[in-house]
Amino acid sequence: MTDKIENGHDQTTDVRHVLSGIDELKEVNIISKENKEKEIEALANNPVVQSLAKAHKAMAEKKILPIRTDSLDLSQRITEYVNELPEDELYEQLKILLTKPHFTSLLKCQDDVGIKNKTNIEQLHGTNTDTNGNHKFDGLERKTKIPRAIRMVGLYKKSWEPLGLTVAKEGNELKIARILHGSEIEKKGLLHVDDIIMEVNGNSLGGDPKKLQEYLLKTSGLVVFKILPSYEENLPPKLLYIKCHINYDPKEDDQSPCAEAGLSFKKGDILQVVDQKDSDWWQAQRVNNKGEARGRAGLIPSLSFEEKRRALKEIKMNTLTEKKKSRKLKSKRTMYNASQNAAFDKHDIAVYEEVACIPPFSRKMLVLLIQSRTVADGITQTIIDSNPEVYGKSEKTIEPPTTNGSSSSTTLHSEQSESFYNPQLTAAREILKEGKTCVMTATPQCLKLLRTSEFMPFVVFLKSNEDLESPPEENIFNHSNEDIERHYSRYIDTTLDMAPTNQLSEEIIEKLGQLKTKHQWVPTSWVY
Known part of the structure; x- marks a missing residue:
């Protein structure tokens, strides 16, 4: 051989x-x-x-290594350059070749191998760094970023079914602005925020959102998207539950980015906020009494956004009134008067309140918001007599100081100050120490003071019969039903209409009993 x-x-x-x-x-x-x-x-x-x-x-x-690691990026730049050239058959063939999925996948694979062997590439071909810290290979600048490969994503949709995403135009690109929680796209995880939609079923969009809408409206069945991915990392959403203190209808909101994707709600509804990435528009969905999601997610105005526009709306509506008041205030310094703080409370904008769902428990305090002193005393005594071992009566009504024109009428810098309320709160605390539920009456201005983890009150508002006049000494407060519902509804747990005392007492006792069997939504300050 x-x-x-x-x-x-x-x-x-x-x-x-x-x-x-x-x-x-x-x-x-x-x-x-x-x-x-x-x-x-x-x-x-x-x-x-x-x-x-x-x-x-x-x-x-000799180990063979790629001479560069940005071939996919280079291919995309060439494609963009060809798009700007005059129409030519050779240019079109080149563009088709460079955008074929198999070819782009091959380039991405080559780049991935190069990135993994970056040290060997630098030793083999040499490297230097520019003033911005970007590496250069063979004299060509390349930013050290993950190469993006074009992906084809297929989804099935019905003609009437929304996809569950909104888009935004940035330059000549059509980016996914948000993906609605609970939608099919969100569940499958095939598309992400900031992904660029290039084509739909082979039709180029050119960054035009109207074209996308037209194609989707007339398409049912398989929809194939050509996507330039963003590689955004999806983090699990923070669990945030809110109680709504306003009514909202997206169809009546001319500032909503997409009325069809909006979520309507009413006062007292509990929502779970599932996405807060947009500072102006959150994504939320309704939940049941145990915090379990029901229904689709939709867009709602964020807390800061809604507070701002409500404040601006109020300023515009009260411009003339505020000018008149400002003239009077120039010559007189006004301090916070606890007996007349409804004027301050009406400017306190309540939109949402963060709440938590907790297992059944008995409230420490029953607060009766009843205008008639006689009716309040009758209901209180009936509840006490029904079970003296469970309920205890506070003889003092929680109310602010009365203004009689003398210097003894204290003006408080803060409604929360206990310098005045200490005697009244002491009586309530003594009952709580005995392990009983404290039953007491209060004025609307004092509900904020009582709504703490120390007292955990259950507040019942009994609407007064405004057609009947009663002497001033008979009234605990002088607010109308409309004023209370407008400015203090956030502190009220249930509202009852006027009825015989025995009937009202039985209804209140029944509601207190339900608290022991049902989950309750309470302010997070009571829990954490």
């Missing part, structure tokens, strides 16, 4: 590797024992085997 192969290369090292498995071949009778030497010599001189030996030797001596 010859020791040399063509071109003068030494066979000893190269071919030995190829022939190292001949014993194994012999064992499976691929090479016969009789013609062993002739067949081995013919195999060693076979041009294919010789080429394999050369290739093996070359790869062992």
Whole structure:
């Protein structure tokens, strides 16, 4: 057997590797024992085997690595450049080739190999760094970012079914602005915020949202998106539950980014906020009494956004009134008067309140918001008599100081100050120490003071019969039903209409009993 192969290369090292498995071949009778030497010599001189030996030797001596790691990015830049050139058949063929999924996947694979062997590439081809810290390979600048590969995403939709996403135009690109929680797209996780939609079912969009809407309206069944992904990391949403203190209808909101994607709600509804990425528009969905989601998610105005526009609306409506008041206030300094704080409370904008769902429990305090002192005393006594071991009566009404024109009428800098309320709160605390539920009456201005984790009140508002006049000394407060519902509804747990005392007492006792069997939504300050 010859020791040399063509071109003068030494066979000893190269071919030995190829022939190292001949014993194994012999064992499976691929090479016969009789013609062993002739067949081995013919195999060693076979041009294919010789080429394999050369290739093996070359790869062992020099590791082959890509000279750059941004070939996919370069391909995309070439495609963008070709798009700006005059129409030409060769240009179109090049564009089709560069955007084929198999070709882009091959380039991405090559870039990934290069990134993993970045150190070896730098040693092999050299590297330097520009003033911005971007690496340069072969004199070509390349930012160290993850290459983005074009993806084809297929979804099935019905003609009437919304996809559950909104888009925004940025330059010549159509980006996904938000994905609605609970939608099919969100569940499958195939699309992400900031993904660029390039085509729908082979139709180029050119960054035009109207084209996207037209294609989707007339399409049912399979919808194929051509996507330039953003590679955004999806973090699990923070659990945030809110109680609504306003009514909202997205169809009547001319500032809503998408009325069809909006979520309507009413005062007292509990919502779970599932997405707060947009500072002006949150995504939320309704929940049941146990906090379990029901229905689709939709857009609602964020807390800061709604507070701002309600404040601006109020300023515009009261411009003339405020000017008149400002003239009077110039000559007189006004301090916070606890007995007349309804004027301050009406400017306190309540939109949402963060709440938590907790298991059934008994409230520490029953607060009766009843205008008639006689009716309040009658209901209080009936509840106490129903179970004296459970309920205790506070003889003092929680109310602010009365203004009689004398210096003794204290003006408080803060409604929360206990310098005045200490005697009244002390009486309530004594009942709580006995392990009883404290039953007491209060004025609307004092509800904010009582709504703490110390007292955890259940507030019942009994609407007064405004058609009947009563003497001033008979009234605990002088607010109308409309004023109370407008400015203090956030503190009220239930509202009852006027009825006989016994009937009202039984209804209140029944509602207190339900608290022991149902989950309750309470302010988070009571829990954390």
